[in-house]
Amino acid sequence: MIKPLLSLLQVLPAPSDTINIADSTRAHLEAVANQIAKDPSGFLTDLGQTAIHFGLKVLAAIVVYAVGAWLIKITKRMLTATFKRRNTSQTLSSFLISLVSITMTVLLIIIVVGTLGINTTSLAALLAAGGMAIGMALSGTVQNFAGGLMILMFKPFKVGDYITAQGHEGFVIDVNIVSTKIRTFANSVIVLPNGSLFNGTIDNFSEKDFHRITWNVDLAYGTDARKAIDLLLQIVKSDPRILDKAKENSVADPSAHIELKDSCVEFVVWAWAKTSDYWGAMFDIQEKIYKQIPENGFTFPFPQLDVHMDRTDLVRTKADEPTA
Numbered sequence: 001m002i003k004p005l006l007s008l009l010q011v012l013p014a015p016s017d018t019i020n021i022a023d024s025t026r027a028h029l030e031a032v033a034n035q036i037a038k039d040p041s042g043f044l045t046d047l048g049q050t051a052i053h054f055g056l057k058v059l060a061a062i063v064v065y066a067v068g069a070w071l072i073k074i075t076k077r078m079l080t081a082t083f084k085r086r087n088t089s090q091t092l093s094s095f096l097i098s099l100v101s102i103t104m105t106v107l108l109i110i111i112v113v114g115t116l117g118i119n120t121t122s123l124a125a126l127l128a129a130g131g132m133a134i135g136m137a138l139s140g141t142v143q144n145f146a147g148g149l150m151i152l153m154f155k156p157f158k159v160g161d162y163i164t165a166q167g168h169e170g171f172v173i174d175v176n177i178v179s180t181k182i183r184t185f186a187n188s189v190i191v192l193p194n195g196s197l198f199n200g201t202i203d204n205f206s207e208k209d210f211h212r213i214t215w216n217v218d219l220a221y222g223t224d225a226r227k228a229i230d231l232l233l234q235i236v237k238s239d240p241r242i243l244d245k246a247k248e249n250s251v252a253d254p255s256a257h258i259e260l261k262d263s264c265v266e267f268v269v270w271a272w273a274k275t276s277d278y279w280g281a282m283f284d285i286q287e288k289i290y291k292q293i294p295e296n297g298f299t300f301p302f303p304q305l306d307v308h309m310d311r312t313d314l315v316r317t318k319a320d321e322p323t324a
Contacts, residue, residue, distance in 0.1 A: 061115040068108035092152035147194035148177040161206035212272050213282045218264040220301040229256045232269050235288050241277040264301040
């Protein structure tokens with residue numbers, strides 16, 4: 001008996017179908033009125049049973065929502081404690097906690113709606129279609145999002161590291177879920193998308209505690225190689241920032257060798273220093289080399305090119321002379 005009333009309540013108005021909706025509404029109202037006139041007690045009995053049944057569904061939905069909200073809260077606390085115990089990056093931990101919380105909340109809403117007796121198939125299809133549309137529209141952002149997630153998980157670098165990537169180099173000042181910011185020596189801020197950054201080559205200068213410094217010194221041909229090498233090693237070893245096996249067993253002693261070039265003899269000097277001392281030691285020793293090399297009788301060469309001319313005398317004969 002209550003079915004005509006329920007059918008009436010399910011009618012949703014649409015601007016394009018106003019006349020049909022009006023006719024349908026009038027028909028449902030007439031059916032309800034006839035039902036009440038024929039059997040008012042039965043109508044009220046069915047109405048009460050329907051109200052009790054719907055009330056029980058609402059009560060069950062409230063209980064399901066309360067339990068689900070409690071589970072979401074407990075899960076967030078557990079994840080927070082786990083990330084804190086493992087010293088996980090704040091950016092990664094907050095993102096994962098938010099992702100889990102949003103996912104569980106959406107599932108909880110779908111379950112609550114289903115508990116009320118509403119068909120959730122259309123709702124799930126709508127969410128899936130919406131997610132696909134958003135994913136296609138934000139494909140580049142999704143790629144950067146995935147790259148940021150991989151960077152935060154595998155940590156190829158961290159804030160404060162000096163890196164070279166995507167044709168840029170500088171100190172990392174910020175790492176978020178879609179991009180990474182680096183500050184160059186010129187104090188410019190470069191924003192690199194995490195998608196291409198993670199898929200490309202990353203040179204992390206700050207990853208290791210020690211680095212080898214290389215100096216390339218060009219001297220003229222005829223230079224006494226042994227004396228030049230001794231002088232260069234003396235200059236390098238005089239700097240307290242330069243390491244050897246006695247100071248640090250994991251590095252090699254300073255060394256030098258020569259390479260023959262077109263216009264000079266190139267002396268290549270290698271030495272190790274702490275990463276924090278790298279730039280200062282390299283520039284200071286380079287200045288000392290420039291000053292002390294000429295003071296000790298050695299000469300920096302200029303580019304040279306030997307040109308040999310083969311001159312052939314041409315003898316002109318009368319036969320070769322032009323005719324008038």
